[in-house]
Amino acid sequence: EVQLVESGGGLVQPGRSLKLSCAASGFTFSDYNMAWVRQAPKKGLEWVATIIYDGSRTYYRDSVKGRFTISRDNAKSTLYLQMDSLRSEDTATYYCATLNYDGKFAYWGQGTLVTVSS
Amino acid sequence: DVVMTQTPVSMSVSLGGQVSISCRSSQSLVHNNGNTYLSWYIQKPSQSPQLLIYKVSNRFSGISDRFSGSGSGTDFTLKISRVEPDDLGVYYCGQGTQYPLTFGSGTKLEIK
Numbered sequence: 001e002v003q004l005v006e007s008g009g010g011l012v013q014p015g016r017s018l019k020l021s022c023a024a025s026g027f028t029f030s031d032y033n034m035a036w037v038r039q040a041p042k043k044g045l046e047w048v049a050t051i052i053y054d055g056s057r058t059y060y061r062d063s064v065k066g067r068f069t070i071s072r073d074n075a076k077s078t079l080y081l082q083m084d085s086l087r088s089e090d091t092a093t094y095y096c097a098t099l100n101y102d103g104k105f106a107y108w109g110q111g112t113l114v115t116v117s118s
Numbered sequence: 119d120v121v122m123t124q125t126p127v128s129m130s131v132s133l134g135g136q137v138s139i140s141c142r143s144s145q146s147l148v149h150n151n152g153n154t155y156l157s158w159y160i161q162k163p164s165q166s167p168q169l170l171i172y173k174v175s176n177r178f179s180g181i182s183d184r185f186s187g188s189g190s191g192t193d194f195t196l197k198i199s200r201v202e203p204d205d206l207g208v209y210y211c212g213q214g215t216q217y218p219l220t221f222g223s224g225t226k227l228e229i230k
Contacts, residue, residue, distance in 0.1 A: 035219075037167075044210065044221055044222070044223045044224045045159075045161075045167060045210055045212070045221040045224075046221070047218060047219040047220065047221070050217075050219070059217050059218075061218045062218070095166055095167070099214075100172075102153065102155060102172055102173050102214070103155030103156075103157060103172070103173070103213070103214015103215060103219075104155075104157045104169055104172035104173075104178070104214060105157070105159070105167070105169060105212070106169050106172075106178065107169075108166040108167055108168070109166065110166055111166055
């Protein structure tokens with residue numbers, strides 16, 4: 001059974017940093033592209049970043065470029081999101097998800113809530 | 119960026135009924151390789167999103183044949199037949215053809 005378990009969320013002040021993790025199991029992690037998708041309270045889904053299966057390429061939405069870094073450790077089957085210079089508009093539940101080459105987010109974690117507030 | 123527009127914003131349906139949700143993209147979702155990367159997701163109350171349909175009309179593993187997707191280019195539809203109580207939630211379309219990846223704003227399905 002595919003499992004994605006996010007951790008690392010919490011309350012953080014504007015301008016500070018936070019690092020999210022996503023532990024994967026039940027599939028060959030190193031074969032899959034991975035992504036982070038977020039959802040602000042009572043809002044819709046918003047793609048944040050993607051990392052290719054071997055870590056060779058990354059993609060970011062413009063609003064997080066230069067502040068967020070997606071990375072992975074295939075030996076540990078773990079995905080990360082380093083979030084720096086956090087803003088109030090980054091407040092959201094962050095989901096990790098598998099991203100297949102046919103453009104689908106097939107499997108999702110349960111999400112971790114990040115609240116940016118003073 | 120590709121803007122995904124979903125209609126309606128919300129809808130109410132009787133059990134056993136049928137619904138259609140529309141999703142339109144601001145640009146064609148046909149990839150250079152000829153594939154169209156349009157997916158549908160459901161987010162049930164207090165749950166993570168779940169994949170229903172990918173590449174316009176392909177049902178994901180374990181998804182009931184009551185769910186069907188159709189469309190091409192910029193115009194897509196999700197149909198749900200014989201609606202059941204477990205179908206309530208918010209439905210999103212999403213495109214995987216070009217970055218940034220984008221989603222529609224969602225359609226909330228309520229059961230009468």
